[in-house]
Amino acid sequence: MEPRVVSVKQAYELPIGTRITVRGWVRSRRDSKGVSFIELNDGSRFKSLQVVVPAGALTEEALHHITTGACISVTGTLVESPAPKQPVELQLESLHLYGTADSETYPMQKKGHSFEYLREIAHMRVRGNTFGAVFRLRNALAHAVHQFFQERDFLYIQTPIITGSDCEGAGAMFRVTTLDLENLPRTPQGTIDWSQDFFGKPTYLTVSGQLEAEIFALAFGKVYTFGPTFRAENSNTPRHLAEFWMIEPEMAFYELEDNAQLAQEFLQSTIRYVLDHCQEDLEFFHQRIDNTVLETLEHVATSPFERITYTEAIQILQKAERDWEFPPVWGNDLQTEHERYLTEEAFKKPVIVTDYPREIKAFYMRLNEDGHTVRAMDVLVPRVGEIIGGSQREERYDVLLERIRESGLNEQDYWWYLDLRRYGSAPHSGFGLGFERMMMYITGMKNIRDVIPFPRTPGNADF
RNA sequence: UCCCGGGUAGCUCAGUCGGCAGAGCGAGUGGCUGUUAACCACCAGGUCGCAGGUUCGAAUCCUGCCCCGGGAGCCA
Numbered sequence: 001m002e003p004r005v006v007s008v009k010q011a012y013e014l015p016i017g018t019r020i021t022v023r024g025w026v027r028s029r030r031d032s033k034g035v036s037f038i039e040l041n042d043g044s045r046f047k048s049l050q051v052v053v054p055a056g057a058l059t060e061e062a063l064h065h066i067t068t069g070a071c072i073s074v075t076g077t078l079v080e081s082p083a084p085k086q087p088v089e090l091q092l093e094s095l096h097l098y099g100t101a102d103s104e105t106y107p108m109q110k111k112g113h114s115f116e117y118l119r120e121i122a123h124m125r126v127r128g129n130t131f132g133a134v135f136r137l138r139n140a141l142a143h144a145v146h147q148f149f150q151e152r153d154f155l156y157i158q159t160p161i162i163t164g165s166d167c168e169g170a171g172a173m174f175r176v177t178t179l180d181l182e183n184l185p186r187t188p189q190g191t192i193d194w195s196q197d198f199f200g201k202p203t204y205l206t207v208s209g210q211l212e213a214e215i216f217a218l219a220f221g222k223v224y225t226f227g228p229t230f231r232a233e234n235s236n237t238p239r240h241l242a243e244f245w246m247i248e249p250e251m252a253f254y255e256l257e258d259n260a261q262l263a264q265e266f267l268q269s270t271i272r273y274v275l276d277h278c279q280e281d282l283e284f285f286h287q288r289i290d291n292t293v294l295e296t297l298e299h300v301a302t303s304p305f306e307r308i309t310y311t312e313a314i315q316i317l318q319k320a321e322r323d324w325e326f327p328p329v330w331g332n333d334l335q336t337e338h339e340r341y342l343t344e345e346a347f348k349k350p351v352i353v354t355d356y357p358r359e360i361k362a363f364y365m366r367l368n369e370d371g372h373t374v375r376a377m378d379v380l381v382p383r384v385g386e387i388i389g390g391s392q393r394e395e396r397y398d399v400l401l402e403r404i405r406e407s408g409l410n411e412q413d414y415w416w417y418l419d420l421r422r423y424g425s426a427p428h429s430g431f432g433l434g435f436e437r438m439m440m441y442i443t444g445m446k447n448i449r450d451v452i453p454f455p456r457t458p459g460n461a462d463f
Numbered sequence: 464u465c466c467c468g469g470g471u472a473g474c475u476c477a478g479u480c481g482g483c484a485g486a487g488c489g490a491g492u493g494g495c496u497g498u499u500a501a502c503c504a505c506c507a508g509g510u511c512g513c514a515g516g517u518u519c520g521a522a523u524c525c526u527g528c529c530c531c532g533g534g535a536g537c538c539a
Contacts, residue, residue, distance in 0.1 A: 034496045050499080085499050109474065109489050111500055116531065117474070171538065208539090233537055234464055246539060325535085336535075389539060434539030447532090459530085 003075050009044035012088065016080055022049060022090065023073040023098075025127055028110045029066050038066060040074060040090075043132055046280045050081065050089040057092050068110055069101030069127070115450050122454055122463045130288070133281035134451055137274060138439055144273035145226055145247055145435075148266055154222040154249060159209030161228065164201055165413060172232040173204035174242075205230035210430060211364075211417055213250035214393060217428050218420050224249040226435075234458050238447040239385065241436060243456040250430035256366075256375040256392040259429035260352050263379050263388050264305045266433070267350065272301045274442060282442075290444025296382070297442065305350040310373065313338070313353050316346055333360045334378075336385060343380040350381045363407040364417075365391040366427075367399055377431070384441045390431020397421035 003019040011022055024042030031037075034055040041048040051074050053063065066072060073096040081089040107121045108128060118125035125131045149156065162176050178198040179185065185193040194202045209225040216223040225248045232242065249262065274282065275297055286294045308316070317328035317338050326335045334342075334353070343351045355368060356376040365374035379388035394400040400421055404411050411418070439451035449455035454463045 028500075030498045030501055032496060032498060032501085033494080035498080037498050037501090039499080052497080055496080081497095083497070083499070103490055105473080106490095107473075109500095111474080111488060113474065119531095229539080231538075235537060236464085237535085237537095238533085240538070244539070386539065432539060437539055 007044035008040065008042050008047070008049045011049055011078065011090070012045070012047070014078055016078055016088065018078045019075070019093075020078060020090070021073060021075045022051075024049075024071070026066055026068055026070045026072060026101075028068055029063075031063075036063060036066075038072075038074070038092075040072070041127075041132070043126075043136075046129065046133055046136075046284055047086070050086050051076065051092050052079075052089050053092045053095075058095060062095070062097070065097055065100050066095070067101055067103045067106070069103075069106040069108060071098040071101075072096065073098065115447060119449055119455070126453075129284065131450075133284045134439070134443060134445065135453065137278050137281050137443060138451065140274050140278050141270060141435075141439065141442065142226075144270040144277075147273070148269050149222075149224045149249065152222065154224045155216065155220045157209075157213065157216045157220075157223050157225055158227065159206065159212040159225050161206055161230075162199075162203050163206045164199060164203050165211070171207050173207055174230050174232045176203045176205060207231055208246070208432060209248050210250065210432065213248055213430060214417070214420060214428065217250040217252045217430070218424065218426060221253070222249070222251045236458060238449075239437065239440075241448055241452060241455055241457060244448075244452065245435035247433045247435055248430060250428065252426045252428045254392070254429040255427055256354060256377060256429060259390055259392060259431060260305075260307060260354065260377050260379075263352065263377070263390065263431055263433075264350075267305075267379070267387075267438075268301050270438075271297050271442065275301060285443045285445075289446075293442070293444040300350060300381075303349065305352050305379070306347040307352045307354065308342075309355045310334075310353055310357065311355065313342060317341065320346070331357050331359065339378075339380045339385050340382075343385075344382045348382070350379060350387075353378050353380065361391070363403040363409065364393050364400070366394045367403070375429075379431075381441050383444075384437050387437045387441060388431050388433045390429065392427065392429040395421060395425045395427050397425065 003021045005021045005023070006014065008022060008024060011020055014020065022040060022042065024040045027039035027041050027048050029036060029038050036053040038051040038053065039048040040051050074090060074092055075094045076090045076092040078088050079091045081087060108124050118128070118131070126135060146156065179196065185196040187193045197203070206229055208229060209227065213223055213225050225246070227245065228243055229246045230243050233240070251258070251262070254262070282294060282297070311330065313334065314328050314330050317324070320341060322341070325337060326332070328338055342353070343349070354375070354377045355373045358367060358372055358374045361374050361376045365376045367374055375392035377390050378386050381387050394403060397418065401411060401418060404414055436448045436451050439445070440448055443451060445451050449457065
């Protein structure tokens with residue numbers, strides 16, 4: 001009977017004595033006199049499979065090519081391992097070499113590398129322990145996100161990546177054009193004639209699907225987006241990317257309190273999912289990346305978040321005995337040092353801050369009865385800072401129009417957004433969550449460039 | 464974009480006062496009858512980020528640029 005072709009993950013679940021074929025990449029080879037050991041990893045789980053090459057099973061020449069990085073297929077029998085580090089190992093019968101990896105030039109060594117170096121070899125770093133764990137976890141978390149919303153009857157919508165509105169107000173945008181930049185068409189007035197561009201008008205990569213999600217929320221009730229967004233900000237920090245993935249739920253008939261409750265349940269539920277499904281990878285992060293992640297995740301998954309208003313936050317910060325670089329003053333936005341203090345020291349857990357001054361928040365956030373705060377909320381978590389930003393949206397036509405005008409925006413650009421308030425308006429709320437920031441929070445990874453497959457940052461779009 | 468710190472062997476780094484370019488790891492070679500980031504021995508390996516300048520002489524001092532990291536701002 002032909003041996004079953006299985007993954008390393010499956011191999012560990014099969015009974016002793018099963019004949020199998022496993023294919024993957026060599027992590028390392030250790031030779032002793034008469035016996036060799038191959039660590040074979042195929043990405044299916046963190047742990048590799050130890051392949052035992054008995055004396056004489058392979059020629060000296062064949063063994064010579066089984067180096068770190070080589071791709072092989074191995075057929076053999078699962079046997080109990082005499083050593084304690086693994087329950088089973090594969091006793092080799094035959095081996096096929098798919099692709100060699102010249103050890104003189106192969107950039108991944110058996111020993112550890114710095115993340116900075118690994119970023120320069122993003123096509124190879126995925127074959128290592130850390131990035132294996134990162135991307136298996138990223139996959140599980142993406143699944144958990146969809147599961148969370150689908151179980152609650154949210155409609156998944158795909159908002160456009162190319163947008164004609166330059167008014168989403170969430171930051172600088174990348175222009176999308178097919179015009180010949182060496183020879184731009186001009187109007188009689190000498191300005192660029194965008195009517196000759198592909199879409200007949202200026203277009204950009206989206207910075208948020210929120211406004212489009214509101215359209216769908218006011219027809220389907222509860223919706224969410226999960227897709228790439230783009231910011232052309234010259235941000236050089238471990239927390240920012242020019243291209244990142246954002247999750248944006250939008251719910252009709254939700255007020256700010258419902259919104260905050262959903263945000264908390266979302267984080268708790270998805271974290272519970274990865275705790276239940278990614279134990280092996282999380283243990284690696286706990287041991288090698290940040291030895292607080294497991295306790296933190298358990299704690300977050302079970303205990304309620306702190307909720308305070310912006311005004312209360314300012315009072316707490318002003319009472320704190322500490323030298324602020326920027327002393328907290330009502331009316332100014334919370335600085336990074338303030339946010340960190342609140343979540344890392346004052347409460348030591350996720351904090352939801354609500355009701356910010358209208359002047360420092362976006363025009364679409366619902367104005368409170370006091371007239372000077374809006375129904376905004378930020379969810380702050382230790383280490384990462386702001387992980388969620390959201391609000392109850394302004395559903396009153398007159399108030400929204402006034403806010404657009406006082407923000408210096410062109411109301412004609414928002415004609416369809418205003419229409420949502422002219423026809424069948426309803427209270428509604430939503431938030432945006434940075435998927436990579438959540439990845440950082442869960443894994444303990446310190447740089448956002450190491451939790452996305454191919455990071456885009458100012459000056460860097462390799463791979 | 465601003466403020467710091469850095470760029471030396473494949474990787475991680477040391478390099479004193481301006482005076483012959485170093486270590487560990489990795490790779491290679493050899494050894495070892497069961498290894499676990501195996502171990503032991505030997506050996507090779509350099510555009511000192513780039514371009515100028517000062518000097519008898521520059522990895523080292525000066526100027527400009529590029530790249531990387533940390534902090535800040537912008538935000539998710």
